[in-house]
Structures are given as structure tokens and as C-alpha cells.
Amino acid sequence: MTSVSDQQTALPRRGGLSPRKRQRISRGIQYGLLVVVVIVLAWLADWPAIRQSFLNADVAAKGLPTLFTVALRNTVIYTLTGYVLGFAFGMLLALMRQSSVAPYRWIAAVYVEVFRGLPALVIFLMIVSLPLAFPGFQVPGQVYGQAALGLGLVSAAYMAETFRAGLQAVPKGQMEAARSLGMPYMRAMVSIVIPQAVRIVIPPLTNELVLLFKDSSLVLFLGVTAEQVELAKFGNDQSSTFANPTPILVSGLTYLLITIPLGYAARRLEARQGAAR
Numbered sequence: 001m002t003s004v005s006d007q008q009t010a011l012p013r014r015g016g017l018s019p020r021k022r023q024r025i026s027r028g029i030q031y032g033l034l035v036v037v038v039i040v041l042a043w044l045a046d047w048p049a050i051r052q053s054f055l056n057a058d059v060a061a062k063g064l065p066t067l068f069t070v071a072l073r074n075t076v077i078y079t080l081t082g083y084v085l086g087f088a089f090g091m092l093l094a095l096m097r098q099s100s101v102a103p104y105r106w107i108a109a110v111y112v113e114v115f116r117g118l119p120a121l122v123i124f125l126m127i128v129s130l131p132l133a134f135p136g137f138q139v140p141g142q143v144y145g146q147a148a149l150g151l152g153l154v155s156a157a158y159m160a161e162t163f164r165a166g167l168q169a170v171p172k173g174q175m176e177a178a179r180s181l182g183m184p185y186m187r188a189m190v191s192i193v194i195p196q197a198v199r200i201v202i203p204p205l206t207n208e209l210v211l212l213f214k215d216s217s218l219v220l221f222l223g224v225t226a227e228q229v230e231l232a233k234f235g236n237d238q239s240s241t242f243a244n245p246t247p248i249l250v251s252g253l254t255y256l257l258i259t260i261p262l263g264y265a266a267r268r269l270e271a272r273q274g275a276a277r
Contacts, residue, residue, distance in 0.1 A: 056246040063238045063247050070227065071234035072254060077144065078216040078230060082151025083209055089152060090159025091194070097164050108160065115157035124150045124221050143228045147219045155212050162204045166197030203273065206266035210259050231255060 017025070096108035115123070127150050131137055139145040170193050178188035198205075217232035224233060235251030 053244060054246055054249050056244055059238075059242045059244045059246040060250050062242065063234070063250065067231075067234060067250065067254065071229055071231045071251070074219075074228060075213070075216050075230040076258075078147040078151060078219055079209070079213045081144065081148035082155060082216070083212055085148055085152025086155030086159050086208075086212070087205075089156035091163050093156060093160035094163035094167060095189070097160065098167055112157045112160050115153060116161075120150070120154045120215050120218055121221065123153055124218050128222060143219070143222050143224050146222050147216070150218070150222075151212055151215060154215065155208055158208060158211075159205065162201045162208065163197060166201035167193065169200050170196045200273070203266050203270035206262060206269060210262045210266070213258055213262070214255065 093108045093111060096104040097112075099105055099108075124146075127139065127146050130139070139149055141148070174192055174196065175185075175188055178192050179185070183191075216230055219228075219230050220233040220236075224230070229237065231251045231254055235248040238247030239245050
């Protein structure tokens with residue numbers, strides 16, 4: 001039982017404020033300061049210059065419809081081809097990490113550590129330099145193949161760890177039950193374990209797609225032509241042509257049109273899986 005003295009000490013002192021009221025006052029002060037900062041910034045900003053430099057409708061219109069028919073189309077192609085390659089190679093690496101053969105585990109572990117530690121830009125520059133190490137070698141598909149290879153190599157290292165976590169999350173009894181029914185190991189993995197693992201890791205795989213969509217901007221370092229540009233390169237070129245940064249802002253908004261819905265879908269999937277558990 002709580003004594004009278006303990007109850008008295010738990011209550012706020014006469015004339016004082018309870019913790020809840022102090023929290024409300026503190027939150028109100030923070031909101032007030034935020035409003036003041038916004039008002040000051042809005043007052044100091046040169047709105048005519050902002051409209052002319054960043055919200056110039058005439059300059060934005062000159063980039064249409066090429067923004068969607070070329071830049072966005074190429075960005076989606078680069079992202080999806082890199083994602084498919086990363087998905088397949090990442091799953092292979094995850095299975096190698098789970099293998100009972102030690103060299104397979106070592107190779108996969110070294111790959112994951114190296115390609116997760118290297119900046120994506122370095123990988124793209126290495127791909128461009130491949131003909132120096134292998135004279136006459138050309139990646140099939142030219143820029144599209146180089147972009148898929150670069151993005152795939154980067155994403156595979158991250159997806160491998162995601163898939164490994166998914167494989168480890170599948171109850172071992174699933175494999176044991178399949179083997180007890182006479183099913184070969186590889187068939188049990190392909191038919192039973194891997195589908196469950198992929199379903200478990202769908203939310204982080206969706207987040208990886210968002211990250212890969214943004215990393216596709218590195219394709220500009222491959223030396224793209226006007227028909228191969230992606231959103232970031234297109235916005236930069238248009239900005240230089242018209243000496244106005246509005247195209248860069250428009251390209252950024254186009255990225256958001258894709259990444260925000262994907263991010264929302266990933267959160268919804270993650271919440272649904274959490275509720276199912």
C-alpha cells in the first residue's frame with residue numbers, strides 16, 4: 001500500500017505545475033518558436049526572385065514532355081534493370097552465406113563487405129574503366145547495360161543481407177518437414193523456404209527500390225547522350241541551357257512523385273506484417 005506521505009510527494013506542490021502541464025507549455029513554446037522562424041524566413045525571402053529562379057513556369061514548360069518521355073523513362077529503366085539484377089544476385093549471395101561449404105560463405109561475405117563499403121560512384125567509375133583491364137570488353141547494352149550492372153552490384157550487397165535475414169526468419173521446421181516428405185534440399189528451398197523469406201522481407205526490399213531509384217542519378221558519370229539521360233542529368237542540362245535552376249526543382253519533384261508513394265507502400269507493408277505477428 002502507498003502511504004499518505006508517498007501520495008503527497010507524488011502530487012504537484014501547491015502553486016506548481018504538473019508534469020503534463022509543463023510538457024504542454026514546453027511543446028507550445030517550441031511550436032511558437034517554429035512559427036516565428038517560418039515567419040522571419042518568409043519575410044526575409046525575396047519572393048519575386050524565388051519565382052523567377054525556381055518557379056519559372058515558362059522554363060519548366062520547355063522541358064515537357066521530354067522530362068517524362070525520356071528522362072523519367074530512362075530513370076525507371078535503369079532502376080528496374082538494376083533491381084532485377086540485384087535481386088537475383090543478392091539471393092544467390094544470401095544462399096552462399098547460408099551454405100555449408102566454407103569457400104562459398106567466404107566469397108559471399110567478402111563481396112558483401114566490399115560492395116557495402118565502397119561508394120556507389122566508385123563502382124560506376126570502375127565499370128567505365130573495365131576496357132582498360134580487359135581490352136575489347138564491352139558491357140552489353142552500352143549505357144543501359146553499364147547502369148544495370150552498376151546498380152545491380154550495389155543493390156546485391158544490401159539485398160543479400162536482407163535475404164539472409166529473411167531466410168533465417170523462416171522456421172527450421174519448414175525445411176525439416178519438407179525433407180521428411182522426401183523432398184530434395186534445393187527443391188525445398190525453392191518451393192518452400194525462399195518464397196516465405198521473400199514475403200517476410202518485402203518491406204525492406206521496397207525501401208531498397210526507393211534507394212536504387214535515387215542512386216540511378218549516378219548514371220550521368222557513364223557519359224550519357226541526350227536520349228539516355230535520367231532525371232538528374234536532364235534537370236542539370238536544362239538548368240545550364242536556360243541559366244535557371246527551375247528544371248532542377250522540377251526533376252526533384254518528379255523523383256518525389258515516385259519515391260513518396262513507394263515509401264508509403266513500404267510503411268504500409270511493414271505495419272501489416274507487424275499486425276499479423
